[in-house]
Amino acid sequence: xxxxxxxxxxxxxxxxxxxxxxxxxxxxxxxxxxxxxxxxxxxxxxxxxxxxxxxxxxxxxxxxxxxxxxxxxxxxxxxxxxxxxxxxxxxxxxxxxxxxxxxxxxxxxxxxxxxxxxxxxxxxxxxxxxxxxxxxxxxxxxxxxxxxxxxxxxxxxxxxxxxxxxxxxxxxxxxxxxxxxxxxxxxxxxxxxxxxxxxxxxxxxxxxxxxxxxxxxxxxxxxxxxxxxxxxxxxxxxxxxxxxxxxxxxxxxxxxxxxxxxxxxxxxxxxxxxxxxxxxxxxxxxxxxx
Amino acid sequence: xxxxxxxxxxxxxxxxxxxxxxxxxxxxxxxxxxxxxxxxxxxxxxxxxxxxxxxxxxxxxxxxxxxxxxxxxxxxxxxxxxxxxxxxxxxxxxxxxxxxxxxxxxxxxxxxxxxxxxxxxxxxxxxxxxxxxxxxxxxxxxxxxxxxxxxxxxxxxxxxxxxxxxxxxxxxxxxxxxxxxxxxxxxxxxxxxxxxxxxxxxxxxxxxxxxxxxxxxxxxxxxxxxxxxxxxxxxxxxxxxxxxxxxxxxxxxxxxxxxxxxxxxxxxxxxxxxxx
Numbered sequence: 001x002x003x004x005x006x007x008x009x010x011x012x013x014x015x016x017x018x019x020x021x022x023x024x025x026x027x028x029x030x031x032x033x034x035x036x037x038x039x040x041x042x043x044x045x046x047x048x049x050x051x052x053x054x055x056x057x058x059x060x061x062x063x064x065x066x067x068x069x070x071x072x073x074x075x076x077x078x079x080x081x082x083x084x085x086x087x088x089x090x091x092x093x094x095x096x097x098x099x100x101x102x103x104x105x106x107x108x109x110x111x112x113x114x115x116x117x118x119x120x121x122x123x124x125x126x127x128x129x130x131x132x133x134x135x136x137x138x139x140x141x142x143x144x145x146x147x148x149x150x151x152x153x154x155x156x157x158x159x160x161x162x163x164x165x166x167x168x169x170x171x172x173x174x175x176x177x178x179x180x181x182x183x184x185x186x187x188x189x190x191x192x193x194x195x196x197x198x199x200x201x202x203x204x205x206x207x208x209x210x211x212x213x214x215x216x217x218x219x220x221x222x223x224x225x226x227x228x229x230x231x232x233x234x235x236x237x238x239x240x241x242x243x244x245x246x247x248x249x250x251x252x253x254x255x256x257x258x259x260x261x262x263x264x265x266x267x268x269x270x271x272x273x274x275x276x277x278x279x280x281x282x283x284x285x286x287x288x289x290x
Numbered sequence: 291x292x293x294x295x296x297x298x299x300x301x302x303x304x305x306x307x308x309x310x311x312x313x314x315x316x317x318x319x320x321x322x323x324x325x326x327x328x329x330x331x332x333x334x335x336x337x338x339x340x341x342x343x344x345x346x347x348x349x350x351x352x353x354x355x356x357x358x359x360x361x362x363x364x365x366x367x368x369x370x371x372x373x374x375x376x377x378x379x380x381x382x383x384x385x386x387x388x389x390x391x392x393x394x395x396x397x398x399x400x401x402x403x404x405x406x407x408x409x410x411x412x413x414x415x416x417x418x419x420x421x422x423x424x425x426x427x428x429x430x431x432x433x434x435x436x437x438x439x440x441x442x443x444x445x446x447x448x449x450x451x452x453x454x455x456x457x458x459x460x461x462x463x464x465x466x467x468x469x470x471x472x473x474x475x476x477x478x479x480x481x482x483x484x485x486x487x488x489x490x491x492x493x494x495x496x497x498x499x500x501x502x503x504x505x506x507x508x509x510x511x512x513x514x515x516x517x518x519x520x521x522x523x524x525x526x527x528x529x530x531x532x533x534x535x536x537x538x539x540x541x542x543x544x545x546x547x548x549x550x551x552x553x554x555x556x557x558x559x560x561x562x563x564x565x566x
Contacts, residue, residue: 041462042433147332175378175459177330177489178530204462244464249492249533249555256559261566272533276540283546283566290544 001067003030008062022048037209040219041244054087055080088164094155104139110162128157149180166198206248210270231268295319300351311337313506324484326494329503330528335487339455343373374444376457380436384428414445434465454486491532
């Protein structure tokens with residue numbers, strides 16, 4: 001689903017001495033099927049921005065169009081329920097939002113709310129549990145008896161159970177061990193492709209942004225600071241460092257190597273394998289066995 | 291090297307009818323070292339941290355901190371003075387209404403007299419470079435700054451050990467760096483022992499010693515150079531290899547004759563430069 005954000009401004013605590021601008025004049029177009037990464041340091045406005053995408057926050061001025069639905073300032077939006085079905089948000093530490101007695105009931109909650117029958121919701125719970133890589137045997141268990149990594153998967157299954165067309169991920173791998181981190185990101189990436197989703201990933205990991213995103217938006221002080229492909233964004237290290245960010249470790253390595261050799265090398269290799277191949281070719285003078 | 295903490299045959303379960311989170315763990319923490327503890331989610335790392343200052347008491351075995359036993363209630367305050375923990379969430383640890391009040395909180399608990407308190411607060415806040423923010427309210431601080439205030443609160447008690455329990459995992463890259471650099475300086479300049487429980491392998495490679503936890507057991511300990519060579523063991527423990535090690539291995543596979551896997555980018559660049 002296309003997302004078009006026009007002149008979006010958001011102020012917190014309007015009319016009080018604490019009033020402050022959290023977002024200012026944001027203009028963004030996210031084409032259907034895009035994997036967008038939003039990066040920026042804490043307080044740059046990333047979370048405020050994504051909360052506008054399913055109407056959790058409403059603009060102070062400006063509009064957000066999600067497909068044919070428009071969220072705008074001041075309007076009482078009757079369409080929010082259907083919007084929330086189409087736009088799923090996985091918040092930070094989503095396992096903190098688990099609440100029901102069993103894993104099955106927890107995942108069924110969303111579909112039931114949106115009008116699915118008991119049988120349909122049950123079926124959905126099974127399907128989603130398999131999708132996130134958990135055994136069906138845990139359906140009848142309490143979500144609170146599971147490990148942290150399993151709880152997070154159950155929470156994610158609950159969001160996916162609503163069949164969203166747009167998936168918003170707010171640092172979905174925070175606190176996970178390195179293996180879990182890769183597994184969860186791969187899960188989202190496969191879903192993105194398989195279900196043709198529009199995905200918005202908020203992340204502190206430049207590596208994840210470089211690996212998965214088609215497009216990156218850099219936020220700073222409530223404004224869009226940079227916007228472009230990973231290649232464009234990560235070719236401007238000075239500009240990123242000026243706002244406390246950096247290029248991914250792959251690019252950092254290539255820059256160090258380039259400094260040492262004095263020979264130019266393509267800096268847009270974002271995966272470890274690409275970097276190894278580029279280095280190998282340079283060392284073997286274009287050898288074919290790389 | 292002087293032993294600060296010794297963990298002897300420690301097992302721990304939250305409830306009697308539940309499987310043990312820690313099983314027969316034996317470890318020693320030495321004075322002045324930076325010790326990284328890594329392991330998968332649920333491997334028992336954080337439980338171990340809580341056993342080190344008596345927040346939890348072992349189900350079996352003993353934890354001795356500078357001669358004090360965590361299982362003895364009358365020795366607990368001596369232990370808590372010596373071992374401070376910085377937890378994961380910066381917002382859950384700020385108890386004061388300003389930086390000054392927050393650092394004072396712990397001292398009040400220990401009954402430190404006012405004059406002494408003022409000196410200690412100033413000194414602690416200076417060490418974490420937050421002296422410009424003494425009167426700042428918590429919501430005006432970044433996550434990294436809040437964690438530095440938490441560290442100052444510990445420093446004011448003049449501890450010998452600081453434990454970071456995934457203390458940088460909720461911070462952005464900048465906040466992460468400022469916290470690690472603050473603690474690194476305390477470790478190097480003041481000789482404070484640091485135990486860092488972390489998922490950040492790039493941080494762990496800078497430690498003096500690394501302990502790998504898996505399913506409640508310490509399965510390996512050694513210098514980072516040694517521990518991070520064993521890729522199979524690390525992946526089996528739910529971890530990953532540091533970037534430079536992975537790149538070294540990938541280059542070796544492509545027929546680049548690197549003599550070993552390197553831990554840091556700088557070392558790998560030098561090794562490749564020598565080859566070219």
